[in-house]
Amino acid sequence: MRRFSFSDPGFEAAFAAFVDERRDTPEEVDAAVRDVLAAVRAEGLDALLRFARQFDRVELNESNLRVSAEEIEAGAAQCPAQVREAIAFAAARIAAYHARQRPADAAFTDEAGVELGWRWTPLEAVGIYVPGGRAAYPSTVLMNAVPAKVAGVERIAMVTPPGKLQPAVLAAAKEAGVTEIWRVGGAQAVAALAYGAGPIRPVDKIVGPGNAYVTAAKRRVYGTVGIDALAGPSEIVVVADGANRPDWIAADLLSQAEHDPAAQSILITDDEAFAAAVEAAVQEQLATLSTGQDAAASWRDHGAVVIAPLDEAPRLVDLIAPEHVEFALDQPERLADRVRHAGAIFLGRVTPEAIGDYVAGSNHVLPTSRAARFSSGLSLYDFIKRTSIVKCDPKSFAVLGPHTVALADAEGLPAHSRSAAIRLGQS
Amino acid sequence: MRRFSFSDPGFEAAFAAFVDERRDTPEEVDAAVRDVLAAVRAEGLDALLRFARQFDRVELNESNLRVSAEEIEAGAAQCPAQVREAIAFAAARIAAYHARQRPADAAFTDEAGVELGWRWTPLEAVGIYVPGGRAAYPSTVLMNAVPAKVAGVERIAMVTPPGKLQPAVLAAAKEAGVTEIWRVGGAQAVAALAYGAGPIRPVDKIVGPGNAYVTAAKRRVYGTVGIDALAGPSEIVVVADGANRPDWIAADLLSQAEHDPAAQSILITDDEAFAAAVEAAVQEQLATLSTGQDAAASWRDHGAVVIAPLDEAPRLVDLIAPEHVEFALDQPERLADRVRHAGAIFLGRVTPEAIGDYVAGSNHVLPTSRAARFSSGLSLYDFIKRTSIVKCDPKSFAVLGPHTVALADAEGLPAHSRSAAIRLGQS
Known part of the structure; x- marks a missing residue:
């Protein structure tokens, strides 16, 4: 964890350098991905089954490549009722929020007498990548599939690595109306969605998070299909005064840190004693966290505490251009309204970022690694496109x-x- | 030029295969681009000056890398008055059209009592790539810079390969308020905009057309900065009945063909005699065209005439998902309203696509190579981004x-x- 103080000589330069530090693993995977894409493009299903054997150590065939309707139903039924209820609650809120994003078509005649305008139409087919194993999250399914459905996308094809399918993931798929699920992961899944392979027909756009191979594959197929932003490790900035409970703020910082050793959590406060109390609470909570190993590595290597006047916070936030920022203050808008570059802003003392991950209704797929300077979170706009009209x-x-x-x-x-x-x- | 008839057995399959044919040159340039990007990132200005010597055969230094205000002024003054007037006319129309695209911020309290919304803010700095030589077009400057200005982008950095700057390009830059122009082209220009190099500060997003090296470089820096769509060769579909003048329609087909031997022009008509007359007019016009060599190659290798009932045209257009489609018909909306996948639609007999390239007000940067299935033309949305708000x-x-x-x-x-x-x- 790094400590910065606004009053230190050289603060600006040191902080700017910290913000610029790369947190991604350098990609040595691109050549492997190129070969996988080429193989799926040339050989289709045969290549998919071969990669399943080679990378996932499973024997698949054309008939069990797709998760059957019965499996989805049975898996979803295994999901505890309380979780199913939370999934339904989240899906309804995500649908309501994204429905408000639908832009109007335009048609007007200008002063020269030219009829002009544009028309929005939904994409036809979208692929959603859902990671396997521990990172198979029902919220990933909801945040990607529900906006696509709201947009009017007819076909949603979900891909996920072979292995046990989490009941909650299947319950989320069921809730979102996703009926087409394929047991294929990695770069080969991206290739199958982009080019088609055996029974998997090509889609128009691929969204959803993945590891370095999936990200490299998405970059390579961009143009053949659309892709969402290239996701990096998660980030949070918490702007908090001394009137907060240190253990609440510590929990918020750790909620990003636990995602990934490369995640980043930054506290900005004007109260040194409060900062020390938060640091202590972080250490205390780390001790009992099942995800503590990743969280501790993230906090140690990429965490920061910045002591600065709160009036400086908007400018410091803009330098970071974080995925998430909390303003845990009274009258948080006073500062938050001055922020220009952030994926999502959480206002007040009882709005922890985690509600945005699940049930606020806003999308949890947000720009990372300073991409909030030039891009937005996933939205209805990702699933519609615009045609210009001139007459x-x-x-x-x-x-x-x-x-x-x-x-x-x-x-x-x-x-x-x-x-x-x-x-x-x-x- | 290929001929298809809807009534031929096997039409569907043959037409679908034709639509799927790749027209891009396969990229063997990626490795070279990787090295150029790495060199500029590591060495900055030194690498730019070395590549200028190596690739452009010019000696530059830190003081003449940037085009001076005097050069912009003097060059713009050399542009004929009629062209300057047309540039001002186009800029005003582009500004008016794109100003209508500005989306509203949202703020609402939902039934659970959660305050939700989002806020749009402009990007701070945008780089515009403008090709050199014959392809240095004033319209490129306008179509990229004017929407950025309308969005509220503070800094626009234009890059263009060293060499004589076209007066019309400088006049367009002046009209659009672009004052920062650098003599650097190719992948090294993309690197300078993405990473910064010497006096060139990094931008947040890079837009504008370029050759295969520029496109490969944009793909590689995506994530560090935003990029626009990866442009492929231009395309037009003209849906026309026999009541059109064949020479008008021939000119429209050739207006895309002249861009590039890989461009594509397709006529869909229900009138065989009319189709033959258009083909004859194409040959006649080719003979007198200064761009005839490229246009003839494009028409020969990628052109097509499809004889089909006009009612089938919307479905065929959707298969092609073209950059541009004209409906040269009375009551063109009857068919055009059924099109889902197209970059821009031009309605009626006196709306040639070329007015969309310059003065209609709509953007001429449009999805190619079937990308209209999942993406839109350049717009105000490319220069703003959205922050979610939750309380x-x-x-x-x-x-x-x-x-x-x-x-x-x-x-x-x-x-x-x-x-x-x-x-x-x-x-």
Whole structure:
């Protein structure tokens, strides 16, 4: 854990350098991924079954590659009622929040008489990658599938590595209306979704988190299909005054740290004694945490406590451009409204970031690694696209046509010029 | 040029295969690009100057790397008045169209009493790549810079390969308010914008068209910065009945073909005699076109004429998911409204696609290579991003908290669970 104090000489430079530190593992996986993609593209199902043997140590065939409707039903039924209820609660809230994001189509006639506008339409088919093992989260299914459904996407194909399917994951799939689930993971799953393979038909876009292989594969198929942002390790900044309970704030810091040894948690406070109390509470809570090993490594290597006037917090937050930021203060808007670069903002003393991971309704897929400078969390917009519409009549074309000719001629594009000039009777 | 007839046996399969044909050159450039990016990242300005010598055969230094305000002014003044006027006309229309895309922020309290919403903010710094030589287009500057300005982006850094700067390009930069222009092209320009190099400070997002090296570099820096879509060769589909003038439609087809031997132009018509007349007009116009060599290659290798009932056109257009589609018909909306996948739609007999390239106001940066299935043209949305906002009070937290605990426990994330439970007095 690093300590910074705003009053230290050299604070600005030291803090900026800390923010710039890379936390991702450098990728040595790209060549392997290239070969996997090429094999699936060329051989389809055969390659998928071979990689399942080779990487996952399972024998699959065309008939058990897909999780059957009975398996989904039976698995979901094993999920405890309380968790099923929480899943339904979360799904309804996510649906309601994302439904409000639907943009209107536009149609207007401008002063030149040109009819202009645009129209939004949903994607047809979306693939969702759901990691396997311990990281198989029902919330991943909900946060990716529910907005796609709300957008009107007809087909959602979920892929997840072979192995025991978590009851909660299947309950989430059932709740979200996901009926197409394939036992395939890694770069080969991304390839199957992008190019099609055996019974898996290609999709238009691939979303969902994955390891370095999955991320490298998504980068490579981008263009053939759409992808969501490339997710890095999770981050939280907590801006808190001394009136908070140190154990509450410690829990919030650890809720990111427990995700990954590369995750990052930063406390910004103006109260040194409070900071010390939070640090102590972190150590105390770490001792009893089943995820304590990862959380301790994250806090040790990437955690930070910054002592600074709270008025400076918005600027420091913008430097970090974090995935999540909490303002655990009275009147939190006073500072939060000055933040420009953050994936999601949590306001007040009783809004821990974890509610955003599950049930707030907002999406938990958010930009990491300073990507909040240029990108947004997953939303309805990821599952719709826009078509521009232009219509001239002879009168408005007479206004636009000559300028088109002038510009096309200036660019040395005579066929462009002619297609306008010929309608002006000039060619 | 390929001919298809809807009534031919095997039409569906043959047409689908045609649509799937790759038109991009396979990229053998990725390794070279990787090395260029690494060199600029490690050595900064020195690497830029070395690559300028090596690739562009020019000697640059820190003082002439940037195009001076005087050069912009003097160059713009050389641009003919008629072209400057057309540039101003286009810029105003692009600004007006994109200003209508600005989405509203949201703030609402839901039935659980949770305050929710989101806020849109502009990116701070955007880089625009403008190709050099013959492909240095003023319209590229306008279509990328004007929406960024409208969005509220404070800094726009334009990069373009060393060499004579076209007066029209400088006039467009001046009109769009672009004052920061650097003489650097290729993958090294992308690296300089992404990582910073010497006097070039890093940006948050890179947009603008480029060759295979530029495209490969953009793919590699994606994540460090945002990028626009990866542009492929241009495309047009013209849906036309026999009441059109064949020479008008021929000009429209050639206006895409002249961009690139890999461009694609497709005519869909229900009138065989009309199709033959268009083909003849294409040949006639090719003979007089200064861009005829590229246009002829494009038409020969990738052009197509499809004879089909016009009612089938929307479905065929969706298979192609083209960058541009014209409906040169009376009552064009009847068919156009059924299209789902297209970058831009041009309606009626006097709306040639070329007006969309310059002055319609809509953006000419549009998805190619079937990317209209999952993505949209460049817009205001490319230059803004969204921050989610969540605020609970004790009462609404009492509703959301227990479900958060249930889901966090199901996912095996005890710190997440504790951050909610502790505020419920349960931990």
